[in-house]
Amino acid sequence: MRNMKIVLQYDGGRYDGWQKQGNTEQTIQGRLEKILERMTGSLIEVHGAGRTDRGVHALGQVANFKVPDSFMAEEVKEYLNRYLPEDIKVTEGQEASERFHSRLSAVSKTYRYMIETGKKDVFERKYIYGLGHSLDIEAMRKAAAYLIGERDFRSFCAGKRIKKSTVRRLYEVSIEEQGSKVILTFRGNGFLYHMVRIMAGTLIETGLGKRKPEDMPDVLQAENREAAGFTAPPEGLFLVEVEYDT
Amino acid sequence: MRNMKIVLQYDGGRYDGWQKQGNTEQTIQGRLEKILERMTGSLIEVHGAGRTDRGVHALGQVANFKVPDSFMAEEVKEYLNRYLPEDIKVTEGQEASERFHSRLSAVSKTYRYMIETGKKDVFERKYIYGLGHSLDIEAMRKAAAYLIGERDFRSFCAGKRIKKSTVRRLYEVSIEEQGSKVILTFRGNGFLYHMVRIMAGTLIETGLGKRKPEDMPDVLQAENREAAGFTAPPEGLFLVEVEYDT
Numbered sequence: 001m002r003n004m005k006i007v008l009q010y011d012g013g014r015y016d017g018w019q020k021q022g023n024t025e026q027t028i029q030g031r032l033e034k035i036l037e038r039m040t041g042s043l044i045e046v047h048g049a050g051r052t053d054r055g056v057h058a059l060g061q062v063a064n065f066k067v068p069d070s071f072m073a074e075e076v077k078e079y080l081n082r083y084l085p086e087d088i089k090v091t092e093g094q095e096a097s098e099r100f101h102s103r104l105s106a107v108s109k110t111y112r113y114m115i116e117t118g119k120k121d122v123f124e125r126k127y128i129y130g131l132g133h134s135l136d137i138e139a140m141r142k143a144a145a146y147l148i149g150e151r152d153f154r155s156f157c158a159g160k161r162i163k164k165s166t167v168r169r170l171y172e173v174s175i176e177e178q179g180s181k182v183i184l185t186f187r188g189n190g191f192l193y194h195m196v197r198i199m200a201g202t203l204i205e206t207g208l209g210k211r212k213p214e215d216m217p218d219v220l221q222a223e224n225r226e227a228a229g230f231t232a233p234p235e236g237l238f239l240v241e242v243e244y245d246t
Numbered sequence: 247m248r249n250m251k252i253v254l255q256y257d258g259g260r261y262d263g264w265q266k267q268g269n270t271e272q273t274i275q276g277r278l279e280k281i282l283e284r285m286t287g288s289l290i291e292v293h294g295a296g297r298t299d300r301g302v303h304a305l306g307q308v309a310n311f312k313v314p315d316s317f318m319a320e321e322v323k324e325y326l327n328r329y330l331p332e333d334i335k336v337t338e339g340q341e342a343s344e345r346f347h348s349r350l351s352a353v354s355k356t357y358r359y360m361i362e363t364g365k366k367d368v369f370e371r372k373y374i375y376g377l378g379h380s381l382d383i384e385a386m387r388k389a390a391a392y393l394i395g396e397r398d399f400r401s402f403c404a405g406k407r408i409k410k411s412t413v414r415r416l417y418e419v420s421i422e423e424q425g426s427k428v429i430l431t432f433r434g435n436g437f438l439y440h441m442v443r444i445m446a447g448t449l450i451e452t453g454l455g456k457r458k459p460e461d462m463p464d465v466l467q468a469e470n471r472e473a474a475g476f477t478a479p480p481e482g483l484f485l486v487e488v489e490y491d492t
Contacts, residue, residue: 009368057369089368122255122335123303123373 001066004076005096008061011087012234013126017054018061028052028088032063035083039076040067049102049242050109053194055234057127059112060091062242064102102242108171110187110240113200113232118180128181129200129236135182135207137175142213143206144173144184146220147199154223156202158194158231166192166223175203182207185240194231202229247312250322251342254307257333258480259372263300264307274298274334278309281329285322286313295348295488296355299440301480303373305358306337308488310348348488354417356433356486359446359478364426374427375446375482381428381453383421388459389452390419390430392466393445400469402448404440404477412438412469421449428453431486440477448475 010028020030029046036044049062067076077093084090099105113129120130147170154166172187184203186196202219205211211229219227256274266276275292282290295308313322323339330336345351359375366376393416400412418433430449432442448465451457457475465473 011368011371086371087368089365091365119335119337122257122333125257125332127369 002069002071002073003064003066003096003098003100004073005062005064005092005094005100005102006077006080006090007092008058008063009089009091010058010061011126012052012055012057014087015054017056018048018050018052028058028061029063031084031088032065032080035080036065036067036076038083039079040071042068047102049106050111050191050239052237052239053197053234056237056239057235058239060241061239062102062106062244064096064100100244105244106242107245108187108189108243109191110185110243111191111196112238112240113184113186113196114236114238115182115184115200115204115232116180117182126235127238129233131204133208135204136209137177137182137207139209139213140175140182140203140207143203143211143216144175146213146216147173151220152223153192153195153220155219155225155228156195156198157192158198158225159192168192168195173199187243197232197234197237198225198228198230200232200236204232205229248315248317248319249310249312249342249344249346250319251308251310251338251340251346251348252323252326252336253338254304254309255335255337256304256307257372258298258301258303260333261300263302264294264296264298274304274307275309277330277334278311278326281326282311282313282322284329285325286317288314293348295352296357296437296485298483298485299443299480302483302485303481304485306487307485308348308352308490310342310346351490352488353491354433354435354489355437356431356489357437357442358484358486359430359432359442360482360484361428361430361446361450362426363428372481373484375479377450379454381450382455383423383428383453385455385459386421386428386449386453389449389457389462390421392459392462393419397466398469399438399441399466401465401471401474402441402444403438404444404471405438414438414441419445433489443478443480443483444471444474444476446478446482450478451475 016026018028032046046065073095080090116128116130117134150169152167168190170188174185176183262272264274266273278292292311319341326336362374362376396415398413414436416434420431422429
Protein backbone atom coordinates (compact mmCIF):
# COMPACT_ATOMS: atom_id res chain seq x y z
CA MET A 1 0.00 0.00 0.00
CA ARG A 2 1.05 3.54 -0.70
CA ASN A 3 0.91 5.99 2.22
CA MET A 4 -0.34 9.33 0.91
CA LYS A 5 0.22 12.67 2.61
CA ILE A 6 -2.06 15.48 1.48
CA VAL A 7 -2.33 19.16 2.41
CA LEU A 8 -5.84 20.62 2.39
CA GLN A 9 -7.51 23.99 2.31
CA TYR A 10 -11.17 24.32 3.27
CA ASP A 11 -13.87 26.79 4.05
CA GLY A 12 -15.42 25.09 7.06
CA GLY A 13 -18.57 27.24 6.97
CA ARG A 14 -20.97 24.54 5.84
CA TYR A 15 -19.28 21.52 7.45
CA ASP A 16 -19.75 19.77 10.78
CA GLY A 17 -16.00 19.84 11.28
CA TRP A 18 -13.24 17.46 10.29
CA GLN A 19 -14.24 14.28 12.01
CA LYS A 20 -16.75 11.78 10.67
CA GLN A 21 -19.70 11.40 13.01
CA GLY A 22 -22.22 8.63 12.60
CA ASN A 23 -23.63 8.74 9.12
CA THR A 24 -23.35 12.43 8.34
CA GLU A 25 -21.50 13.22 5.16
CA GLN A 26 -21.05 16.83 6.08
CA THR A 27 -17.56 16.42 7.48
CA ILE A 28 -14.29 16.95 5.67
CA GLN A 29 -13.07 13.47 6.55
CA GLY A 30 -16.36 11.97 5.33
CA ARG A 31 -16.15 13.78 2.01
CA LEU A 32 -12.60 12.60 1.39
CA GLU A 33 -13.30 8.98 2.34
CA LYS A 34 -16.34 8.80 0.10
CA ILE A 35 -14.33 9.94 -2.93
CA LEU A 36 -11.45 7.57 -2.13
CA GLU A 37 -13.91 4.70 -1.82
CA ARG A 38 -15.30 5.50 -5.23
CA MET A 39 -11.79 5.67 -6.66
CA THR A 40 -10.37 2.48 -5.17
CA GLY A 41 -13.48 0.42 -4.58
CA SER A 42 -12.54 -0.12 -0.94
CA LEU A 43 -13.02 1.63 2.39
CA ILE A 44 -10.10 3.93 3.19
CA GLU A 45 -9.64 5.70 6.50
CA VAL A 46 -8.31 9.23 6.32
CA HIS A 47 -6.34 10.53 9.34
CA GLY A 48 -6.28 14.28 9.89
CA ALA A 49 -3.64 16.18 11.85
CA GLY A 50 -6.14 18.52 13.49
CA ARG A 51 -9.76 17.70 14.27
CA THR A 52 -11.15 21.09 13.37
CA ASP A 53 -14.58 21.87 14.84
CA ARG A 54 -17.76 22.69 13.01
CA GLY A 55 -17.31 25.91 11.05
CA VAL A 56 -13.53 26.14 11.49
CA HIS A 57 -11.41 26.72 8.37
CA ALA A 58 -8.10 25.31 7.21
CA LEU A 59 -5.33 26.78 5.12
CA GLY A 60 -2.95 23.86 5.63
CA GLN A 61 -4.63 20.86 7.22
CA VAL A 62 -2.58 17.67 6.70
CA ALA A 63 -4.03 14.19 6.30
CA ASN A 64 -2.75 10.74 5.40
CA PHE A 65 -4.28 7.50 4.15
CA LYS A 66 -3.25 4.31 2.37
CA VAL A 67 -4.12 3.49 -1.23
CA PRO A 68 -3.24 0.42 -3.31
CA ASP A 69 0.14 0.73 -5.06
CA SER A 70 -1.57 0.87 -8.43
CA PHE A 71 -2.68 4.46 -7.67
CA MET A 72 0.02 7.06 -8.18
CA ALA A 73 0.25 10.06 -5.84
CA GLU A 74 -0.45 12.69 -8.50
CA GLU A 75 -3.42 10.71 -9.77
CA VAL A 76 -4.95 10.50 -6.28
CA LYS A 77 -4.56 14.24 -5.77
CA GLU A 78 -6.19 15.01 -9.12
CA TYR A 79 -9.02 12.57 -8.53
CA LEU A 80 -9.77 14.17 -5.16
CA ASN A 81 -9.78 17.68 -6.58
CA ARG A 82 -12.03 16.61 -9.42
CA TYR A 83 -14.74 15.32 -7.07
CA LEU A 84 -14.35 17.55 -4.01
CA PRO A 85 -16.79 20.46 -3.69
CA GLU A 86 -15.34 23.89 -4.40
CA ASP A 87 -14.92 24.73 -0.71
CA ILE A 88 -12.40 21.91 -0.14
CA LYS A 89 -9.16 21.65 -2.07
CA VAL A 90 -6.06 19.46 -2.02
CA THR A 91 -3.11 21.81 -2.48
CA GLU A 92 -0.37 19.18 -2.17
CA GLY A 93 -0.32 15.42 -2.48
CA GLN A 94 2.67 13.12 -2.29
CA GLU A 95 3.78 9.69 -1.20
CA ALA A 96 5.04 9.61 2.39
CA SER A 97 7.12 7.05 4.24
CA GLU A 98 5.20 4.07 5.54
CA ARG A 99 5.50 5.34 9.12
CA PHE A 100 4.22 8.84 8.49
CA HIS A 101 1.04 9.70 10.39
CA SER A 102 -0.46 13.16 9.96
CA ARG A 103 -1.30 13.60 13.64
CA LEU A 104 1.18 11.38 15.48
CA SER A 105 4.19 12.54 13.45
CA ALA A 106 3.35 16.25 13.80
CA VAL A 107 5.70 18.28 16.00
CA SER A 108 3.52 21.37 16.11
CA LYS A 109 0.45 23.04 14.69
CA THR A 110 -0.26 26.68 14.00
CA TYR A 111 -3.73 28.20 14.35
CA ARG A 112 -4.80 31.72 13.56
CA TYR A 113 -7.75 33.59 15.03
CA MET A 114 -9.03 36.64 13.12
CA ILE A 115 -10.86 39.49 14.87
CA GLU A 116 -12.46 42.56 13.29
CA THR A 117 -12.48 45.41 15.81
CA GLY A 118 -14.12 47.80 13.36
CA LYS A 119 -16.80 47.15 10.80
CA LYS A 120 -16.97 43.71 9.33
CA ASP A 121 -16.35 43.67 5.60
CA VAL A 122 -19.08 41.98 3.56
CA PHE A 123 -16.47 39.88 1.75
CA GLU A 124 -14.77 38.63 4.89
CA ARG A 125 -17.90 38.10 6.96
CA LYS A 126 -17.49 34.33 7.02
CA TYR A 127 -13.78 34.39 7.81
CA ILE A 128 -13.43 36.74 10.75
CA TYR A 129 -15.05 37.29 14.12
CA GLY A 130 -16.92 40.59 14.09
CA LEU A 131 -16.17 41.95 17.53
CA GLY A 132 -16.79 45.60 16.63
CA HIS A 133 -14.90 47.01 19.64
CA SER A 134 -11.33 48.17 19.99
CA LEU A 135 -8.87 46.02 21.95
CA ASP A 136 -6.02 46.84 24.28
CA ILE A 137 -3.31 44.97 22.40
CA GLU A 138 -0.63 45.48 25.06
CA ALA A 139 -2.85 43.97 27.74
CA MET A 140 -3.56 41.01 25.46
CA ARG A 141 0.17 40.49 24.83
CA LYS A 142 0.88 40.54 28.55
CA ALA A 143 -1.86 37.99 29.19
CA ALA A 144 -0.70 35.81 26.28
CA ALA A 145 2.85 35.62 27.65
CA TYR A 146 1.56 33.60 30.63
CA LEU A 147 0.29 30.91 28.26
CA ILE A 148 3.61 30.20 26.61
CA GLY A 149 5.51 27.10 27.70
CA GLU A 150 4.41 23.75 29.05
CA ARG A 151 1.19 24.27 30.97
CA ASP A 152 -1.85 22.38 32.12
CA PHE A 153 -4.55 23.84 29.88
CA ARG A 154 -7.50 22.15 31.57
CA SER A 155 -9.16 25.54 32.10
CA PHE A 156 -9.05 26.00 28.33
CA CYS A 157 -10.64 22.67 27.47
CA ALA A 158 -14.35 22.25 26.71
CA GLY A 159 -14.39 18.50 27.30
CA LYS A 160 -16.48 17.53 30.32
CA ARG A 161 -15.00 14.30 31.55
CA ILE A 162 -11.33 14.60 30.76
CA LYS A 163 -9.29 11.48 31.47
CA LYS A 164 -6.17 12.13 29.43
CA SER A 165 -3.46 14.63 30.22
CA THR A 166 -4.35 18.25 29.56
CA VAL A 167 -0.72 19.34 29.57
CA ARG A 168 0.40 20.91 26.30
CA ARG A 169 3.28 23.10 25.20
CA LEU A 170 2.63 26.44 23.52
CA TYR A 171 5.63 27.73 21.58
CA GLU A 172 4.16 31.00 20.42
CA VAL A 173 1.21 33.29 20.94
CA SER A 174 1.46 36.43 18.86
CA ILE A 175 -0.96 39.30 18.57
CA GLU A 176 -0.70 41.51 15.51
CA GLU A 177 -2.73 44.48 14.35
CA GLN A 178 -3.52 44.91 10.67
CA GLY A 179 -5.61 48.01 10.22
CA SER A 180 -8.77 47.35 12.21
CA LYS A 181 -8.08 43.59 12.30
CA VAL A 182 -6.36 41.79 15.15
CA ILE A 183 -4.70 38.48 14.32
CA LEU A 184 -3.89 35.97 17.05
CA THR A 185 -1.43 33.22 16.15
CA PHE A 186 -0.97 30.14 18.33
CA ARG A 187 1.70 27.51 17.74
CA GLY A 188 1.93 24.51 20.03
CA ASN A 189 2.61 20.80 20.18
CA GLY A 190 -1.07 20.00 20.55
CA PHE A 191 -4.41 21.59 21.34
CA LEU A 192 -7.32 20.39 23.48
CA TYR A 193 -10.97 20.52 22.47
CA HIS A 194 -11.92 24.20 21.84
CA MET A 195 -8.60 25.27 23.38
CA VAL A 196 -7.69 27.85 20.73
CA ARG A 197 -11.17 29.38 20.77
CA ILE A 198 -11.22 29.59 24.59
CA MET A 199 -7.74 31.16 24.63
CA ALA A 200 -8.93 33.62 21.95
CA GLY A 201 -12.05 34.42 24.00
CA THR A 202 -10.04 34.92 27.19
CA LEU A 203 -7.57 37.19 25.41
CA ILE A 204 -10.42 39.17 23.86
CA GLU A 205 -11.96 39.68 27.31
CA THR A 206 -8.57 40.92 28.49
CA GLY A 207 -8.35 43.29 25.52
CA LEU A 208 -11.82 44.62 26.38
CA GLY A 209 -10.72 45.33 29.97
CA LYS A 210 -13.01 42.70 31.47
CA ARG A 211 -9.98 40.80 32.78
CA LYS A 212 -6.54 41.81 33.93
CA PRO A 213 -3.46 40.30 32.23
CA GLU A 214 -2.07 39.41 35.68
CA ASP A 215 -5.07 37.16 36.33
CA MET A 216 -4.00 34.69 33.67
CA PRO A 217 -1.87 32.53 36.05
CA ASP A 218 -4.96 32.11 38.26
CA VAL A 219 -7.01 31.05 35.27
CA LEU A 220 -4.44 28.38 34.45
CA GLN A 221 -4.14 27.24 38.06
CA ALA A 222 -7.89 26.90 38.49
CA GLU A 223 -7.84 23.91 36.13
CA ASN A 224 -11.50 24.66 35.59
CA ARG A 225 -13.25 25.72 32.39
CA GLU A 226 -15.31 28.28 34.35
CA ALA A 227 -12.20 30.30 35.14
CA ALA A 228 -11.43 31.06 31.49
CA GLY A 229 -13.29 33.30 29.04
CA PHE A 230 -15.93 32.65 26.40
CA THR A 231 -15.44 30.36 23.44
CA ALA A 232 -14.77 32.65 20.49
CA PRO A 233 -16.93 31.73 17.48
CA PRO A 234 -15.60 29.27 14.88
CA GLU A 235 -15.69 31.51 11.80
CA GLY A 236 -12.56 33.39 12.92
CA LEU A 237 -10.43 30.26 13.33
CA PHE A 238 -8.00 28.79 10.78
CA LEU A 239 -5.72 25.78 11.04
CA VAL A 240 -2.79 27.39 9.24
CA GLU A 241 -0.05 24.79 9.19
CA VAL A 242 1.10 21.49 10.60
CA GLU A 243 4.84 21.16 11.11
CA TYR A 244 6.89 17.93 10.89
CA ASP A 245 10.53 17.05 11.38
CA THR A 246 11.30 16.51 7.75
CA MET B 247 -38.14 65.43 1.77
CA ARG B 248 -34.60 64.55 2.68
CA ASN B 249 -32.37 63.32 -0.17
CA MET B 250 -30.16 60.53 1.16
CA LYS B 251 -26.88 59.43 -0.38
CA ILE B 252 -25.63 56.02 0.68
CA VAL B 253 -22.52 54.01 -0.15
CA LEU B 254 -22.99 50.24 -0.31
CA GLN B 255 -20.88 47.12 -0.24
CA TYR B 256 -22.35 43.83 -1.41
CA ASP B 257 -21.47 40.28 -2.27
CA GLY B 258 -23.52 39.88 -5.44
CA GLY B 259 -23.22 36.09 -5.45
CA ARG B 260 -26.81 35.29 -4.59
CA TYR B 261 -28.51 38.33 -6.17
CA ASP B 262 -30.07 38.91 -9.57
CA GLY B 263 -28.13 42.16 -9.83
CA TRP B 264 -28.90 45.69 -8.75
CA GLN B 265 -32.06 46.44 -10.64
CA LYS B 266 -35.53 45.44 -9.53
CA GLN B 267 -37.20 43.16 -12.05
CA GLY B 268 -40.87 42.34 -11.90
CA ASN B 269 -41.69 40.98 -8.49
CA THR B 270 -38.40 39.31 -7.59
CA GLU B 271 -36.97 40.42 -4.30
CA GLN B 272 -33.55 39.04 -5.07
CA THR B 273 -32.10 42.34 -6.25
CA ILE B 274 -30.13 44.84 -4.23
CA GLN B 275 -32.52 47.66 -5.13
CA GLY B 276 -35.51 45.51 -4.18
CA ARG B 277 -34.03 44.67 -0.79
CA LEU B 278 -33.34 48.30 0.01
CA GLU B 279 -36.76 49.52 -1.10
CA LYS B 280 -38.55 46.90 0.95
CA ILE B 281 -36.75 47.95 4.13
CA LEU B 282 -37.34 51.65 3.43
CA GLU B 283 -41.02 50.96 2.87
CA ARG B 284 -41.21 49.22 6.22
CA MET B 285 -39.41 52.13 7.88
CA THR B 286 -41.40 54.99 6.37
CA GLY B 287 -44.69 53.33 5.51
CA SER B 288 -44.50 54.58 1.93
CA LEU B 289 -43.00 53.41 -1.37
CA ILE B 290 -39.52 54.83 -1.90
CA GLU B 291 -37.58 54.48 -5.12
CA VAL B 292 -33.86 53.89 -4.73
CA HIS B 293 -31.60 55.06 -7.58
CA GLY B 294 -28.26 53.28 -8.01
CA ALA B 295 -25.20 54.71 -9.72
CA GLY B 296 -24.30 51.45 -11.47
CA ARG B 297 -26.74 48.75 -12.50
CA THR B 298 -24.54 45.84 -11.57
CA ASP B 299 -25.46 42.51 -13.23
CA ARG B 300 -26.43 39.29 -11.57
CA GLY B 301 -23.50 37.99 -9.50
CA VAL B 302 -21.43 41.18 -9.68
CA HIS B 303 -20.07 42.62 -6.42
CA ALA B 304 -19.75 46.16 -5.11
CA LEU B 305 -17.23 47.76 -2.79
CA GLY B 306 -18.55 51.27 -3.26
CA GLN B 307 -21.91 51.38 -5.03
CA VAL B 308 -23.68 54.70 -4.49
CA ALA B 309 -27.45 55.15 -4.29
CA ASN B 310 -29.86 57.93 -3.42
CA PHE B 311 -33.50 58.15 -2.38
CA LYS B 312 -35.88 60.55 -0.63
CA VAL B 313 -37.22 60.07 2.86
CA PRO B 314 -39.58 62.27 4.90
CA ASP B 315 -37.75 64.98 6.86
CA SER B 316 -38.66 63.29 10.12
CA PHE B 317 -36.04 60.59 9.42
CA MET B 318 -32.48 61.61 10.19
CA ALA B 319 -29.64 60.42 7.95
CA GLU B 320 -27.85 58.41 10.64
CA GLU B 321 -31.11 56.77 11.66
CA VAL B 322 -31.82 55.68 8.08
CA LYS B 323 -28.35 54.19 7.72
CA GLU B 324 -28.68 52.26 10.98
CA TYR B 325 -32.16 51.04 10.12
CA LEU B 326 -30.96 49.73 6.77
CA ASN B 327 -27.99 47.93 8.30
CA ARG B 328 -30.20 46.39 10.96
CA TYR B 329 -32.51 44.78 8.40
CA LEU B 330 -30.20 44.14 5.44
CA PRO B 331 -28.86 40.58 5.05
CA GLU B 332 -25.22 40.12 5.97
CA ASP B 333 -24.06 40.21 2.34
CA ILE B 334 -25.24 43.81 1.84
CA LYS B 335 -23.99 46.67 3.95
CA VAL B 336 -24.34 50.45 4.03
CA THR B 337 -20.87 51.83 4.74
CA GLU B 338 -21.80 55.52 4.53
CA GLY B 339 -25.06 57.41 4.73
CA GLN B 340 -25.59 61.15 4.67
CA GLU B 341 -27.96 63.84 3.54
CA ALA B 342 -27.19 65.13 0.04
CA SER B 343 -28.30 68.26 -1.73
CA GLU B 344 -31.74 68.14 -3.26
CA ARG B 345 -30.31 67.93 -6.76
CA PHE B 346 -27.93 65.05 -6.11
CA HIS B 347 -28.64 61.92 -8.19
CA SER B 348 -26.36 58.90 -7.75
CA ARG B 349 -26.21 58.10 -11.46
CA LEU B 350 -26.79 61.41 -13.19
CA SER B 351 -24.44 63.38 -10.94
CA ALA B 352 -21.60 60.84 -11.24
CA VAL B 353 -18.57 61.96 -13.22
CA SER B 354 -16.93 58.55 -13.37
CA LYS B 355 -17.07 55.01 -12.10
CA THR B 356 -14.29 52.57 -11.34
CA TYR B 357 -14.66 48.83 -11.86
CA ARG B 358 -12.17 46.12 -11.00
CA TYR B 359 -11.91 42.70 -12.61
CA MET B 360 -10.00 40.01 -10.68
CA ILE B 361 -8.32 37.08 -12.45
CA GLU B 362 -6.53 34.12 -10.86
CA THR B 363 -3.92 32.78 -13.28
CA GLY B 364 -2.80 30.07 -10.87
CA LYS B 365 -4.82 27.95 -8.52
CA LYS B 366 -7.98 29.46 -7.15
CA ASP B 367 -7.93 29.84 -3.40
CA VAL B 368 -10.86 28.22 -1.58
CA PHE B 369 -11.51 31.46 0.30
CA GLU B 370 -11.56 33.68 -2.77
CA ARG B 371 -13.46 31.30 -5.03
CA LYS B 372 -16.53 33.54 -5.21
CA TYR B 373 -14.61 36.76 -5.75
CA ILE B 374 -12.22 36.04 -8.58
CA TYR B 375 -12.33 34.48 -12.04
CA GLY B 376 -10.36 31.24 -12.01
CA LEU B 377 -8.61 31.35 -15.36
CA GLY B 378 -5.79 28.99 -14.39
CA HIS B 379 -3.47 30.07 -17.22
CA SER B 380 -0.68 32.60 -17.30
CA LEU B 381 -1.24 35.86 -19.18
CA ASP B 382 1.01 38.04 -21.32
CA ILE B 383 0.62 41.23 -19.33
CA GLU B 384 2.53 43.40 -21.79
CA ALA B 385 0.28 42.33 -24.66
CA MET B 386 -2.77 43.09 -22.51
CA ARG B 387 -1.45 46.55 -21.66
CA LYS B 388 -0.83 47.30 -25.34
CA ALA B 389 -4.35 46.20 -26.22
CA ALA B 390 -5.85 48.15 -23.33
CA ALA B 391 -4.20 51.38 -24.47
CA TYR B 392 -6.40 51.39 -27.59
CA LEU B 393 -9.51 51.52 -25.39
CA ILE B 394 -8.60 54.70 -23.56
CA GLY B 395 -10.31 57.92 -24.62
CA GLU B 396 -13.67 58.67 -26.16
CA ARG B 397 -14.71 55.66 -28.26
CA ASP B 398 -17.77 54.01 -29.66
CA PHE B 399 -17.94 50.87 -27.54
CA ARG B 400 -20.77 49.21 -29.47
CA SER B 401 -18.59 46.09 -29.99
CA PHE B 402 -18.36 45.82 -26.21
CA CYS B 403 -22.08 46.03 -25.55
CA ALA B 404 -24.31 43.00 -25.07
CA GLY B 405 -27.57 44.85 -25.78
CA LYS B 406 -29.25 43.64 -28.95
CA ARG B 407 -31.27 46.58 -30.15
CA ILE B 408 -29.24 49.57 -29.13
CA LYS B 409 -30.91 52.89 -29.82
CA LYS B 410 -28.96 55.20 -27.60
CA SER B 411 -25.40 56.37 -28.11
CA THR B 412 -22.73 53.78 -27.40
CA VAL B 413 -19.98 56.39 -27.14
CA ARG B 414 -18.27 56.48 -23.75
CA ARG B 415 -15.02 57.85 -22.41
CA LEU B 416 -12.53 55.57 -20.67
CA TYR B 417 -10.06 57.47 -18.49
CA GLU B 418 -7.99 54.54 -17.32
CA VAL B 419 -7.42 50.86 -17.95
CA SER B 420 -4.69 49.46 -15.76
CA ILE B 421 -3.41 45.92 -15.53
CA GLU B 422 -1.53 44.94 -12.39
CA GLU B 423 -0.01 41.66 -11.27
CA GLN B 424 -0.24 40.65 -7.63
CA GLY B 425 1.39 37.25 -7.21
CA SER B 426 -0.63 34.94 -9.42
CA LYS B 427 -3.53 37.38 -9.59
CA VAL B 428 -4.09 39.87 -12.38
CA ILE B 429 -6.20 42.91 -11.55
CA LEU B 430 -7.83 44.95 -14.29
CA THR B 431 -9.06 48.42 -13.34
CA PHE B 432 -11.39 50.41 -15.59
CA ARG B 433 -12.40 54.01 -14.92
CA GLY B 434 -14.76 55.77 -17.28
CA ASN B 435 -17.64 58.21 -17.52
CA GLY B 436 -20.12 55.42 -18.16
CA PHE B 437 -20.33 51.76 -19.09
CA LEU B 438 -22.68 49.91 -21.44
CA TYR B 439 -24.42 46.63 -20.65
CA HIS B 440 -21.73 43.97 -19.98
CA MET B 441 -19.07 46.40 -21.25
CA VAL B 442 -16.53 45.79 -18.48
CA ARG B 443 -16.90 42.02 -18.69
CA ILE B 444 -16.53 42.02 -22.48
CA MET B 445 -13.45 44.27 -22.26
CA ALA B 446 -12.04 41.93 -19.60
CA GLY B 447 -12.76 38.90 -21.81
CA THR B 448 -11.16 40.52 -24.85
CA LEU B 449 -8.07 41.49 -22.84
CA ILE B 450 -7.84 37.98 -21.40
CA GLU B 451 -7.95 36.50 -24.92
CA THR B 452 -5.14 38.89 -25.84
CA GLY B 453 -3.14 37.81 -22.80
CA LEU B 454 -3.63 34.17 -23.82
CA GLY B 455 -2.26 34.91 -27.31
CA LYS B 456 -5.60 34.29 -29.04
CA ARG B 457 -5.69 37.91 -30.21
CA LYS B 458 -3.03 40.46 -31.10
CA PRO B 459 -2.95 43.78 -29.28
CA GLU B 460 -2.85 45.57 -32.67
CA ASP B 461 -6.23 44.09 -33.58
CA MET B 462 -8.01 46.14 -30.93
CA PRO B 463 -8.71 49.13 -33.23
CA ASP B 464 -10.46 46.75 -35.66
CA VAL B 465 -12.56 45.36 -32.83
CA LEU B 466 -13.69 48.89 -31.93
CA GLN B 467 -14.31 49.85 -35.55
CA ALA B 468 -16.42 46.79 -36.25
CA GLU B 469 -19.13 48.20 -33.96
CA ASN B 470 -20.30 44.63 -33.65
CA ARG B 471 -20.42 42.46 -30.54
CA GLU B 472 -19.09 39.48 -32.53
CA ALA B 473 -15.77 41.22 -33.06
CA ALA B 474 -14.94 41.36 -29.34
CA GLY B 475 -14.04 38.56 -26.94
CA PHE B 476 -16.07 36.50 -24.50
CA THR B 477 -18.00 37.93 -21.59
CA ALA B 478 -15.84 37.27 -18.53
CA PRO B 479 -17.89 35.73 -15.69
CA PRO B 480 -19.53 38.00 -13.10
CA GLU B 481 -17.80 36.69 -9.94
CA GLY B 482 -14.56 38.52 -10.83
CA LEU B 483 -16.21 41.93 -11.19
CA PHE B 484 -16.45 44.66 -8.54
CA LEU B 485 -17.93 48.16 -8.76
CA VAL B 486 -15.20 49.84 -6.71
CA GLU B 487 -16.13 53.48 -6.58
CA VAL B 488 -18.35 56.17 -8.02
CA GLU B 489 -16.76 59.59 -8.32
CA TYR B 490 -18.56 62.96 -8.05
CA ASP B 491 -17.43 66.58 -8.37
CA THR B 492 -16.85 67.56 -4.74
